[in-house]
Amino acid sequence: MRLIIKNNYNECAKWTADYIAGKIKAAAPTKEKPFVLGLPTGSTPLGVYARLIELYQKKLISFENVITFNMDEYSGLDETNPQSYHYFMWHNFFSKIDIKKENVHILDGTAPDPQKECQHYEDMIKAAGGIDLFLGGCGNDGHIAFNEPGSSLTSRTRIKTLTEDTIVANARFFDGDCNKVPKTALTVGIGTITDAKEVLIMMTGLSKADALQHAVEESVSQMWPVTILQMHRSAILIADDACTDKLRVGTVKYFSGIEAKITDSYEALFSDK
Numbered sequence: 001m002r003l004i005i006k007n008n009y010n011e012c013a014k015w016t017a018d019y020i021a022g023k024i025k026a027a028a029p030t031k032e033k034p035f036v037l038g039l040p041t042g043s044t045p046l047g048v049y050a051r052l053i054e055l056y057q058k059k060l061i062s063f064e065n066v067i068t069f070n071m072d073e074y075s076g077l078d079e080t081n082p083q084s085y086h087y088f089m090w091h092n093f094f095s096k097i098d099i100k101k102e103n104v105h106i107l108d109g110t111a112p113d114p115q116k117e118c119q120h121y122e123d124m125i126k127a128a129g130g131i132d133l134f135l136g137g138c139g140n141d142g143h144i145a146f147n148e149p150g151s152s153l154t155s156r157t158r159i160k161t162l163t164e165d166t167i168v169a170n171a172r173f174f175d176g177d178c179n180k181v182p183k184t185a186l187t188v189g190i191g192t193i194t195d196a197k198e199v200l201i202m203m204t205g206l207s208k209a210d211a212l213q214h215a216v217e218e219s220v221s222q223m224w225p226v227t228i229l230q231m232h233r234s235a236i237l238i239a240d241d242a243c244t245d246k247l248r249v250g251t252v253k254y255f256s257g258i259e260a261k262i263t264d265s266y267e268a269l270f271s272d273k
Contacts, residue, residue, distance in 0.1 A: 001229060003216060003255040004238040009204045012238050013047025016135070016202055018270045019236075021052060021061045023133055023198075025269070029065035034103070036067045036125075038134030038193070039093075040145070041085045044202055045137065049093040056097045060270060063099040067128050069121070071136060071145035072187040073107040075114070075159070083173055084109065107157070107186040118157040118186060125192070134196035138203045141165060142211040142224035146187035149223045155189030190225055194232050201226065204240040212239050213246035216255075 006012045020037070029035040039045070055061045070085060079086030086106050094104055105124055111117035125131060136144050143149060146160045162170075167181045174180035193199060203212050214224040215237060221227055229235040244252055 001216070001232070002236045002259070004236060004259060005244055005252065005256055006238065006240055008240050008242075010047060012202055012204055012240050013045075014051050016200060016238055017048045017051030017055065019200065020048070020133065020135065021055050022269055024061060024063075024066060027132070031065055034065045034067045034128070036069070036128050036130065036132045038069050038071065038131045038136070038188075038196055039089070040071050040136045041088045042137055044204070045135065046092060048135070048202070053093065053096045055270065063097045066099060067103045068094075068099065068105060069125055069128075069131060069188070070106040071193075072185050073109040074182040075109045075184040075186060076182050078110045079106075109182075109186055111186075114159050114186060118159065121157045121186075121188070122192065125195075131196035133198045133200060134193050136193065136199070136201050138201050138208060138211050138215070138226045139166065139169070140207050140211060142214055142226040144190065144193060144201065144225050146185045147190045147193075147225045149225065151190060151222060151225055153220070153222050153225070153228045154191040157186070157188045157192055160185055160187050190228055194228055198234040198236070199229060199232055200236045200238065201229065202238050203243050206242045206245055208239070208243045209246040212237065212243050216247060217251060 004015060006015060024035050027035045052061070056063065070089060073085045074083070077084035081087060089106060107121055108117050138144055141149050143166070146162060147155060148160065148163045148166060161184050167178050170181050171178045211224065211226055215226040215229060218224065218227060220230050229237065
């Protein structure tokens with residue numbers, strides 16, 4: 001596992017976007033061999049998407065041969081609903097880049113047979129050759145996507161009942177009214193995420209400090225789903241200084257020391273552009 005520590009959210013977002021763009025360029029995707037990217041919604045990735053859009057507008061990156069799979073979608077919300085993740089992704093990202101509509105995959109929260117929809121999603125990921133890089137955020141309680149504490153660490157895409165904490169946290173997107181927040185969602189499973197060749201989780205702010213501490217220093221546990229990344233062959237956590245508040249000083253020095261010796265080629269690729 002790599003732990004990248006930056007000063008603030010903006011630096012985290014830029015590093016993450018440049019890393020993703022660098023991976024896509026290095027892969028040189030084609031129609032026959034696309035790059036497959038897993039993506040999240042919510043406030044965490046907004047800065048990442050803004051930077052990727054900037055790189056696209058500067059003609060430094062293309063998404064023409066990129067296939068995407070989003071993490072989740074609320075039950076009962078169609079793609080025209082402003083609170084749906086379909087709407088979020090097209091409004092904040094997809095409509096501003098050159099990705100092909102047929103290459104975008106988001107779970108259908110209005111599917112008449114949700115279980116069939118979830119299995120179809122797994123089948124589509126497999127047909128695409130698996131996910132090359134899965135970007136995600138993490139909740140205060142360590143959840144990834146809608147895999148709440150207690151979720152199976154080998155779970156697949158399924159219907160999930162949301163915890164009260166998640167409903168309260170997401171109420172800000174529903175006029176602050178918890179009653180308007182859907183009580184269930186369709187979500188990729190933890191096993192679906194960790195099947196990806198690479199997983200990159202972005203965590204910023206003091207409110208995520210407990211989750212980061214568990215992810216890095218504590219044992220793997222279904223009560224803190226993010227800890228499963230300790231078992232992944234290629235996982236990256238990127239956090240700002242505030243988020244490291246609960247880590248041991250020695251832990252921060254250890255990971256900072258390692259990263260000081262690493263120069264990722266994409267940093268030079270985009271730094272002066």
